[in-house]
Amino acid sequence: MKKIKDHYFHKAKKDGYAARSVYKIEEIDKKYRIIRTGNKVLDLGCSPGSWLQYASRKVGNSGQVLGVDLQPVKISLPSHVKVIKADIFEVTDEDLKIKGGQADVILSDMAPKTSGIRTTDAHRSFELNKKVLYLANDILCPEGSLLVKAFQGKLFDELCYEFKKMFADVKLCKPKSSRSESVEIFILGRGKKRTI
Ligand SMILES: C[S@@+](CC[C@H](N)C(=O)[O-])C[C@H]1O[C@@H](n2cnc3c(N)ncnc32)[C@H](O)[C@@H]1O
Structure with missing residues (x-):
């Protein structure tokens, strides 16, 4: 993956973060308050x-990631x-259990x-992202939140449609640190429905 050495790259270095992408989750989380103290988060x-x-x-010490x-x-x-260290197409639901149960939040910045x-x-x-939705169906708790990175294009509408079936509330997010020329966009689903 090409490294963009822009303002966010240097800021991440200065702030002690492993990648500039931290500012994407930070911005989205600040706006929508997805991750809370004590949560079980799958990344x-x-x-x-x-x-x-x-x-x-x-999440703090009472949570788990x-x-x-x-x-x-x-x-x-x-x-x-x-x-x-695994391919998400090869993991089982059992591998992804956190503290023996479902996640409160699933994040996917997979590219x-x-x-x-x-x-x-x-x-x-x-x-x-279809695989992530499939996993979320089993391992995300009712009322839980799912954030995924997606590419805008033909299939994007289909993905949004799937999100709307699974979540009570769906938002699209383009954080400031996501380059304007990039086709990436984040889809956030909140309030997972009990049955889909
Ligand atoms: C943009 S990076 C994630 C950056 C990360 N959010 C961070 O802040 O450090 C995308 C990652 O997705 C991973 N990835 C892509 N396909 C995957 C797959 N099938 N299973 C697991 N990881 C995958 C890549 O290996 C890569 O490390």
Whole structure:
């Protein structure tokens, strides 16, 4: 993945975060108050670890954060954070249980390996997010929240439609630190319905 050495890159370094993407979750969380003290948070696509740093601070010692990524996480993290190095297409619901139960919040900043072909990349991102929705159906608690990174394009409307079936409230978020030329956009679902 290409590193953008802009204002947010340097700010992340100065603030001790593993990646500039921390300012995306911070902005969205400040606006919508997704992560709360004591929450169980699942962070999909968590490497190099800035969202883990942010979420672990927000949930505090009474909460728990579980991260999953194909890549290792090399930074040191507090003891209430656990990381599994795995492909989300291969993990089981059992692997993703936090403190033996469902998550209050699922975050996914997952991005597929980009091919440079916009439609291919959008399709891969869509497949990742469909998998996240499928997992959320089982491992996100009723009333829970799900935030995913998506690519705008043809399949985006279908993803929004799926979110609206699963959540009482759906918001689209384009944080300031997300480059304006980037097609990425975050979809936030709040208030998971009991049955879909
Ligand atoms: C933009 S980075 C995440 C940055 C992270 N939120 C942070 O703040 O440090 C996207 C991550 O998604 C991961 N990823 C992509 N496909 C995946 C998959 N199938 N299973 C697990 N992780 C995946 C990549 O390995 C990559 O580390």
